Amino acid sequence: MRPLRIEFCGEWYTVEEGAPFGIGREADLVIDENPYLHRVFLTLRAEYGLWWLDNVGQLLSATVSDATGSVQAWLAPGARLPIVFQTMHVMFSAGSTAYDFTVHAEDDFYNTSLTAETSTAGTTIMPVSLTPSQRLLVLALAEQVLVQPAGRATVPSSAEAAERLGWSMTTFNRKLDNVCEKLDKIGVDGLRGGRGKLATNRRARLVEYAVATRLVSADELPLLDRAREESEEARAAEA
Template structure:
């Protein structure tokens, strides 16, 4: 692995809502409500939330905000990180996807670079088996729940900005009671938390207040759900799969 020097560093390109922004090595590029890349006038968004800069011979993505977090993945979704306030990550992929939520709105943009330190291409073994990111097994109703929450992000005409429904709106979309929806949301978050997915728990025995947004970010960026799952919401109220969820309130409910 070779690291380019400051003098030979190539600029990065940031793409948001179809617009391209060139990031030069000698300047810090801010992303937020009032920055070089002005995302939105959303009052829940920091004026300057993320920055892209060059340091120690590498490009870095830094979270300079105090409240919001961002989900970062490579182009394939096989590598995923949660960028908390004060954290920074080296940009080591030719393509990096960044997704974050502010209030009820989820935003995403892409960073591309000529430098590529790691190859994250998913390998398929000679026996024809496939490689998965995480051993996540979802019941039909769990997948329906995630798709209902991610529908606004998955159906964007131009990637960049989507909305996440409230629990009440998602429950109505599915034709479920709030009790059923909240119980299944608890179980999905608990399942992913046990697999090491950060941001779904607010502490010991506590649920994170923004878990719906974090769940959508993780599920979309890691390809846990996609546009191919949208038909699960068709035909009116989504029926609970009793075969997949035989016990109401079970651990995998």
């Protein structure tokens, strides 16, 4: 089998057959000294004629997608996934920090194409639709990841994201609930914590899903400044 190559923060790592290649806080690929990150979180290994990505951690999960974002999977603790794409993106969060790296395979694998189609009017038809305010919320949470898409970025707190948009915390939390419930209904894992409750780390999981599936893009970030200006103008008018 041909070796894999990993791209992380502008650096390249080669994975050969043999012993598992670890990824984590103290591993072959050191992601960060973040205490919320497992010493070894993920491993890459060759087995049964395939390369596999294993989640050997106990708490953290990872979001895996192909190069187009049209295929996406949630890799929970103890789960493993065969690598069948030439380019595979991996995203995960530890505490308030989001990380991502790319796995490049030289073997001939399957090609994927975007499931979203473009109409004659130029409008993209996505698998899930967001209202304008819901899109703003996701953009505010994913802003740092979209600005620096390779490596590490901070996922803002709810208070920081609400301030970025000029919203009250009540408005932000209500809209966050709505977005998470909408995605949970279409089968997105990790947004509910059981017994009908929303997961405590739902902001990070929402960012992972939105970026991995191209639900939002860096091209839309100017909408945030516009929304902030409109909120300030509305408050000034009320005063």
